[in-house]
Amino acid sequence: MSGNDPAQTYRQEAADLLDQLEQALLDLEHTPGDADLINTAFRALHTIKGSGAMFGFDAVAAFTHHVETAFDRVRKGEVAASEPLIAVALAAKDQIRRLIERPDDVDGAEGAAILDRLAAALAAPANTPPSATTTWRLRFRLPRDAMAMGTNPLLLLDELRSLGACTVTADTSAIPPLEMLDPTACYVGWEVVLVTDQTRSAIEQVFLFVLDEMQLDIQQLSDRAPEAKPAAPPAHADAAAARTGSSIRVPAERLDDLMDQVGELVIAQSRLKQIAASSRDIQVKAIAEEIERLALELRDTTMGARLVPIGQLFGRFRRLVHDLSHELGKDIDLVLSGEDTELDKTLIERLADPLIHLIRNAVDHGIEPPAQREIAGKQGRGRIALAARHLGHEVLISIGDDGGGLDRALIRQRAEEQGLLASGTYLGDGELFQLIMQPGFSTAHEVTAVSGRGVGMDVVRRAIDSLRGNIDIASQPGQGTEITLRLPLTLAIIDGLLVRVGQGRYVIPLSAIEECVELSAEDDTRSRGHTFLNIRGSLVPFIRLREVFATGSEPDPFQKVVIVSAGEQRVGLVVDQVIGDHQTVIKSLSKLHADLGAFSGATILGDGTVALILEVAHLVEHGQQHVDTRQAAE
Amino acid sequence: MTVMAHANDQALVVLVLELQNESFAIETRHVHEILDPVPITTVPGADHAVDGLINVRGRVVPLADLRLIFGMPAQEEGRDARIVVIEVPIDGDPTTIGIRADKVNEVTELAAASLEHTPRIGLRWDPEYITCIGKRNGAFIAVLDMGRIFSRLVNGAQPAAAA
Numbered sequence: 001m002s003g004n005d006p007a008q009t010y011r012q013e014a015a016d017l018l019d020q021l022e023q024a025l026l027d028l029e030h031t032p033g034d035a036d037l038i039n040t041a042f043r044a045l046h047t048i049k050g051s052g053a054m055f056g057f058d059a060v061a062a063f064t065h066h067v068e069t070a071f072d073r074v075r076k077g078e079v080a081a082s083e084p085l086i087a088v089a090l091a092a093k094d095q096i097r098r099l100i101e102r103p104d105d106v107d108g109a110e111g112a113a114i115l116d117r118l119a120a121a122l123a124a125p126a127n128t129p130p131s132a133t134t135t136w137r138l139r140f141r142l143p144r145d146a147m148a149m150g151t152n153p154l155l156l157l158d159e160l161r162s163l164g165a166c167t168v169t170a171d172t173s174a175i176p177p178l179e180m181l182d183p184t185a186c187y188v189g190w191e192v193v194l195v196t197d198q199t200r201s202a203i204e205q206v207f208l209f210v211l212d213e214m215q216l217d218i219q220q221l222s223d224r225a226p227e228a229k230p231a232a233p234p235a236h237a238d239a240a241a242a243r244t245g246s247s248i249r250v251p252a253e254r255l256d257d258l259m260d261q262v263g264e265l266v267i268a269q270s271r272l273k274q275i276a277a278s279s280r281d282i283q284v285k286a287i288a289e290e291i292e293r294l295a296l297e298l299r300d301t302t303m304g305a306r307l308v309p310i311g312q313l314f315g316r317f318r319r320l321v322h323d324l325s326h327e328l329g330k331d332i333d334l335v336l337s338g339e340d341t342e343l344d345k346t347l348i349e350r351l352a353d354p355l356i357h358l359i360r361n362a363v364d365h366g367i368e369p370p371a372q373r374e375i376a377g378k379q380g381r382g383r384i385a386l387a388a389r390h391l392g393h394e395v396l397i398s399i400g401d402d403g404g405g406l407d408r409a410l411i412r413q414r415a416e417e418q419g420l421l422a423s424g425t426y427l428g429d430g431e432l433f434q435l436i437m438q439p440g441f442s443t444a445h446e447v448t449a450v451s452g453r454g455v456g457m458d459v460v461r462r463a464i465d466s467l468r469g470n471i472d473i474a475s476q477p478g479q480g481t482e483i484t485l486r487l488p489l490t491l492a493i494i495d496g497l498l499v500r501v502g503q504g505r506y507v508i509p510l511s512a513i514e515e516c517v518e519l520s521a522e523d524d525t526r527s528r529g530h531t532f533l534n535i536r537g538s539l540v541p542f543i544r545l546r547e548v549f550a551t552g553s554e555p556d557p558f559q560k561v562v563i564v565s566a567g568e569q570r571v572g573l574v575v576d577q578v579i580g581d582h583q584t585v586i587k588s589l590s591k592l593h594a595d596l597g598a599f600s601g602a603t604i605l606g607d608g609t610v611a612l613i614l615e616v617a618h619l620v621e622h623g624q625q626h627v628d629t630r631q632a633a634e
Numbered sequence: 635m636t637v638m639a640h641a642n643d644q645a646l647v648v649l650v651l652e653l654q655n656e657s658f659a660i661e662t663r664h665v666h667e668i669l670d671p672v673p674i675t676t677v678p679g680a681d682h683a684v685d686g687l688i689n690v691r692g693r694v695v696p697l698a699d700l701r702l703i704f705g706m707p708a709q710e711e712g713r714d715a716r717i718v719v720i721e722v723p724i725d726g727d728p729t730t731i732g733i734r735a736d737k738v739n740e741v742t743e744l745a746a747a748s749l750e751h752t753p754r755i756g757l758r759w760d761p762e763y764i765t766c767i768g769k770r771n772g773a774f775i776a777v778l779d780m781g782r783i784f785s786r787l788v789n790g791a792q793p794a795a796a797a
Contacts, residue, residue: 264692503676548678549679551678587693589696590695590729590731591724591727591729592681592696592724592729592784592787593680593684593696596677596680598679602687604689607673608672608673608689609675610675610687610688610694611675612677612687
């Protein structure tokens with residue numbers, strides 16, 4: 001495994017740090033001068049440089065050094081975090097990434113150009129007002145292993161001296177007798193009286209890289225300067241300390257293996273449960289219950305360990321929108337919400353491409369050029385809102401823009417041209433907009449580099465389908481478009497309802513079920529095809545699964561209807577028997593059965609037989625289609 | 635003799651199974667295991683030749699009936715019936731499939747000298763489905779091309795009936 005290869009570890013760490021750096025830079029664009037953000041950027045650069053030199057990434061270290069120096073000056077307030085500086089820092093960040101990932105193909109001239117621009121951005125005058133001096137007393141003690149970890153206390157003292165006049169006293173009280181002394185350990189503490197015109201946070205900056213582990217006490221002895229900063233240590237240091245103390249890196253494959261094994265365990269457990277149910281041995285029953293409880297807890301813990309906040313993914317899009325809007329001459333704000341919504345990591349990985357596609361669409365086709373927006377009486381600056389939230393057993397991810405909205409007439413015209421729609425057919429908005437996800441459908445008049453190549457929404461739909469999700473599209477002319485992805489929380493294990501149709505047993509995902517009702521004799525005796533149930537005043541079409549599956553057996557005397565929903569639409573599924581809830585470990589179907597829309601997968605039941613999992617969205621669509629054809633016929 | 639046959643890359647180690655009293659061979663490199671009959675779940679709407687699913691050690695595996703693919707009549711399971719679990723590439727992806735057999739006879743070696751290319755005519759089965767013809771106990775035996783059989787099924791080709 002590659003986990004022990006230091007170069008590989010460095011690449012991974014650097015990738016994380018570069019992400020942090022990018023986020024900090026993009027945030028700085030909005031809140032220039034935020035000390036925490038500047039520190040985050042500086043820390044990231046410093047670590048990339050330091051570790052880079054240690055692991056032999058000399059080019060990375062050399063290049064990063066210049067950027068770090070620039071941010072050191074920003075940190076000290078000598079230079080403002082201006083827009084040109086941030087733009088060049090973003091370019092520098094990309095260069096660092098290239099230097100780390102593909103050192104052989106990196107163009108040195110490009111790096112030099114970036115550094116020239118960096119120097120130009122730094123030349124802008126700083127405007128820090130001089131402040132009056134304050135006297136501070138600092139007491140600090142480094143962790144024992146500080147020197148082994150590469151911290152040089154003398155450099156810290158030198159840096160303090162650079163802030164103003166210092167009187168340094170060593171506290172030697174903690175030094176042990178000679179025979180017990182570890183020559184590499186740091187036993188000495190220091191007391192420093194410092195007269196400076198700098199703020200408390202500037203003093204804390206000196207200890208930036210050791211702050212989390214050290215003891216530091218800063219007291220103000222004279223207060224001739226206004227001091228706005230609270231006495232508490234900065235929050236980011238606490239957060240950083242909490243993070244380093246409580247998480248470890250685990251290769252993704254191990255989590256996948258763990259999930260597979262939990263799946264096997266759940267299947268074995270349901271077999272045990274079945275055997276225990278028919279046993280008279282009270283002890284067997286007790287153990288079976290205990291194992292069921294443990295298996296469910298283990299399942300939840302394992303699924304929890306795989307959850308990652310979607311903010312990781314959203315973060316990448318800020319850069320995308322930033323770059324695209326510059327490229328297209330549009331001014332666009334990306335507003336994120338629900339970044340802490342957690343999703344299965346596999347889901348997040350597989351959402352990246354479809355979301356990129358949707359965001360590109362929103363930037364390119366959704367938001368109008370500024371001039372056109374002004375004619376429409378809107379703000380010149382467009383807005384794209386990316387939001388995530390949990391709703392029941394689903395995750396909703398929406399991409400909304402305040403652009404021109406979808407052009408109904410154009411979609412209809414295109415669909416008719418391509419033979420997707422018979423001329424004059426009535427379609428509601430929802431169904432009309434679904435047409436843009438047909439293969440080959442595109443309404444973009446011209447092909448741009450960004451999107452509009454005719455492949456687009458169908459690719460998105462296929463990706464979302466493969467995640468067992470759905471896509472809703474809402475759009476108001478002149479006001480914008482909102483595309484909502486509805487996705488299941490997990491791809492591995494779901495709660496299901498086990499039902500029987502004829503001889504076959506099927507699983508219906510519990511998240512899609514609204515209720516179960518009995519099929520009354522009068523509903524039953526009506527036409528044998530598709531018909532309606534009256535559910536508290538609203539008509540719900542129902543499908544006899546016995547007919548869809550051609551079971552060829554006689555129906556049970558008391559049939560049940562399971563009401564399921566997908567999006568706005570509901571449909572009743574008539575089954576012979578509702579057996580009960582079932583922990584469903586999802587197994588995908590082979591290529592031989594992949595094109596059967598009615599089933600999203602299969603699972604293994606307690607008795608070892610296989611049951612199919614119903615694809616509710618497909619059945620709802622199927623049910624609604626028959627409703628439509630009936631209505632058309634009438 | 636045996637050593638010679640192994641050395642020759644044309645020699646084939648095959649599993650001989652029976653469908654409707656007719657013997658066929660499958661290369662053992664495809665074969666994972668042989669199971670006694672297990673409960674079968676029918677997949678509504680699937681091609682009849684592959685409309686079953688079985689549980690093979692916790693995996694959901696499609697079950698195929700070669701008799702239907704070859705246009706033989708469907709038949710009740712006899713007491714010698716077995717399921718041969720094979721792995722074949724379908725469009726490049728290795729896929730595990732169960733195959734119904736009326737009887738599984740033996741694993742044997744078809745020596746290079748007895749292997750012949752599939753004649754285009756005079757064959758009861760679609761030559762597309764057959765890798766080569768071998769000779770066993772003085773009779774001819776067809777070595778089935780499992781990969782092609784299932785790739786054609788996935789890609790929507792009509793299962794060819796017996797000529």
